[in-house]
Amino acid sequence: MKVKGSAFKFGDHIDTDLIIPARFLNVSDKDELAKNCFADLRPEFADKAKSGGVIVAGENFGCGSSREHAPIAIKAAGIGCVVARSFARIFYRNAFNIGLPILEATMEQDFIAEGDPVSVDLTSGEVRNEANGKTVQAMPLPPFMREMVECGGLVPYIKKQKMKSEVNDIHK
Amino acid sequence: MRMTITEKILAAHAGQDAVAPGDLVQVRVDMALANDITAPLAIAVFHELGASQVFDREKVALVPDHFVPNKDIASAEQVKMMEAFADQYKLKNYFKVGDVGIEHVILPEKGLVAPGDLVIGADSHTCTYGAMGAFSTGVGSTDLGAIMATGKTWLKVPETIKVIYKGTLKPWVGGKDLILFTIGRIGVQGARYRTLEFTGPVLKELRMSDRFTMANMAVEAGAKNGIFEPDDAVRDFMKGRTEREGVYWKSDPDARYDEIVEFDLSDLELQVACPHSPENVLPVSSVEKVPLNQVFIGSCTNGSIDDLRMAANFLKGRRVAEKTRLIVIPGSPLIYKQAMQEGILEVLLDAGAAIGPPCCGPCLGGHMGILAGGEKALATTNRNFIGRMGHSKSEVYLAGPAVAAASAVLGRIGSPDEL
Numbered sequence: 001m002k003v004k005g006s007a008f009k010f011g012d013h014i015d016t017d018l019i020i021p022a023r024f025l026n027v028s029d030k031d032e033l034a035k036n037c038f039a040d041l042r043p044e045f046a047d048k049a050k051s052g053g054v055i056v057a058g059e060n061f062g063c064g065s066s067r068e069h070a071p072i073a074i075k076a077a078g079i080g081c082v083v084a085r086s087f088a089r090i091f092y093r094n095a096f097n098i099g100l101p102i103l104e105a106t107m108e109q110d111f112i113a114e115g116d117p118v119s120v121d122l123t124s125g126e127v128r129n130e131a132n133g134k135t136v137q138a139m140p141l142p143p144f145m146r147e148m149v150e151c152g153g154l155v156p157y158i159k160k161q162k163m164k165s166e167v168n169d170i171h172k
Numbered sequence: 173m174r175m176t177i178t179e180k181i182l183a184a185h186a187g188q189d190a191v192a193p194g195d196l197v198q199v200r201v202d203m204a205l206a207n208d209i210t211a212p213l214a215i216a217v218f219h220e221l222g223a224s225q226v227f228d229r230e231k232v233a234l235v236p237d238h239f240v241p242n243k244d245i246a247s248a249e250q251v252k253m254m255e256a257f258a259d260q261y262k263l264k265n266y267f268k269v270g271d272v273g274i275e276h277v278i279l280p281e282k283g284l285v286a287p288g289d290l291v292i293g294a295d296s297h298t299c300t301y302g303a304m305g306a307f308s309t310g311v312g313s314t315d316l317g318a319i320m321a322t323g324k325t326w327l328k329v330p331e332t333i334k335v336i337y338k339g340t341l342k343p344w345v346g347g348k349d350l351i352l353f354t355i356g357r358i359g360v361q362g363a364r365y366r367t368l369e370f371t372g373p374v375l376k377e378l379r380m381s382d383r384f385t386m387a388n389m390a391v392e393a394g395a396k397n398g399i400f401e402p403d404d405a406v407r408d409f410m411k412g413r414t415e416r417e418g419v420y421w422k423s424d425p426d427a428r429y430d431e432i433v434e435f436d437l438s439d440l441e442l443q444v445a446c447p448h449s450p451e452n453v454l455p456v457s458s459v460e461k462v463p464l465n466q467v468f469i470g471s472c473t474n475g476s477i478d479d480l481r482m483a484a485n486f487l488k489g490r491r492v493a494e495k496t497r498l499i500v501i502p503g504s505p506l507i508y509k510q511a512m513q514e515g516i517l518e519v520l521l522d523a524g525a526a527i528g529p530p531c532c533g534p535c536l537g538g539h540m541g542i543l544a545g546g547e548k549a550l551a552t553t554n555r556n557f558i559g560r561m562g563h564s565k566s567e568v569y570l571a572g573p574a575v576a577a578a579s580a581v582l583g584r585i586g587s588p589d590e591l
């Protein structure tokens with residue numbers, strides 16, 4: 001499973017208030033959220049990401065509020081994958097739960113520049129800068145998490161696993 | 173098997189004798205929580221899963237606290253959806269405006285959390301209940317939706333950092349100063365994925381409200397949870413709130429810690445976190461005397477009766493500076509009433525404060541005190557990220573109630589010493 005797109009670069013500690021400011025949280029429609037993704041930090045983001053892309057970030061991406069609206073907005077904006085040096089834990093969980101693949105990779109600052117074409121192999125964990133052929137190896141996803149992403153998140157994954165009957169069973 | 177308090181609670185809820193850091197465990201949840209931002213998505217997930225019932229109608233709490241009293245049509249729709257869900261599934265713990273306060277204030281207040289519990293909330297400050305010796309952590313809406321259906325979730329057992337506080341505290345120094353100082357030292361990702369276990373002789377000087385403040389901000393250091401060993405202070409706090417006893421787990425003396433940090437707090441001054449990160453922490457005397465457009469006292473971090481008492485102590489017989497607005501929001505109706513009975517509200521009104529109904533208020537830039545471009549505020553809240561309280565060109569400083577009240581009078585950042 002491969003994701004390709006041009007790079008949107010971000011620094012360290014990108015918090016969920018920056019990803020989607022609270023004033024836009026009175027709705028949970030994903031296209032509305034996508035329109036306002038990074039509204040204050042990079043007002044042009046929503047427009048540019050429409051044609052796809054990969055976010056490349058530093059440490060602690062997604063810190064702060066637990067709002068799932070953050071990964072939803074990123075995914076709905078058109079981003080296929082987020083690669084960061086590290087993620088905050090709630091964001092990490094949320095991203096997989098809603099089917100946005102994210103990978104942790106130790107990268108140098110200059111490994112990828114804004115706009116570089118990037119490809120990410122979710123199976124092997126290889127992140128490749130197509131502009132110069134440089135690669136880094138991210139922690140590959142365990143098979144069940146890859147499957148979760150392929151299904152589109154936790155809900156379709158659970159459904160596929162036929163856990164639906166179990167969910168109802170516990171109430172019998 | 174030597175275990176920390178966090179490991180013991182997780183083991184008990186996984187039905188295992190022991191767990192170790194790194195283990196993935198499936199745990200039973202004692203209380204599942206969501207608010208007016210996160211519940212609508214969680215409810216959608218619940219329905220998508222095809223669940224026919226919530227796992228336990230007494231163990232799901234829905235608390236509309238962020239945009240209430242409803243600030244606009246869109247937020248009113250979100251609350252309406254929560255109310256309908258609460259009705260349909262006969263939830264015991266749905267709180268409408270009038271009964272509602274900030275989720276992390278009212279859950280302990282209403283006796284819905286006991287020591288040894290495992291609480292999962294679709295809100296990052298769910299870690300607050302660690303103050304009572306419970307394991308509690310935040311998740312997103314999808315996780316919460318699945319929990320409402322099944323009563324279970326999976327967790328990775330975190331490594332623990334033990335923080336030992338020593339020394340004697342100076343006057344007015346409280347939980348907010350301790351936690352800001354700690355975040356300043358270890359950084360906003362210093363405890364990422366890990367537990368912060370707060371210990372040491374200083375804790376005996378702290379009230380429950382201080383502990384709630386500290387556990388609340390564990391997430392600001394990236395922690396999964398913050399926790400205190402429950403003791404008599406917790407027993408006293410619970411009296412009259414619930415019949416439940418709870419389990420008073422303690423860490424084994426030889427429990428394994430990933431890291432141990434020790435702080436002597438004898439010289440600790442009142443602390444301030446400067447824009448735009450909770451780790452930009454300085455003692456108040458070293459912070460520039462920045463003029464303030466607004467001071468906010470409230471939130472799940474410092475909206476307790478102790479906080480209001482501290483503020484009133486400095487505002488009594490004084491006036492808020494001419495160019496500064498002071499907004500005070502008690503954390504719950506009970507705190508509001510107590511403040512009224514103690515004459516605190518009168519002191520605050522006489523000083524020129526505006527008092528809001530119990531809710532999150534301007535903490536997240538939702539409503540009731542949003543900042544304009546270029547404005548500067550000092551708040552007793554927990555996050556000072558860019559744009560957190562309004563315009564992306566506004567600035568937020570974080571501090572405890574003593575600095576907040578003094579700064580409101582001074583019209584700029586300052587300490588009670590300067591009054």
Ligand code: SF4
Nearest residue numbers: 297471472532535536
């Ligand atoms: S008071 Fe602030 S931090 Fe606490 S729950 Fe409300 S918005 Fe979140």
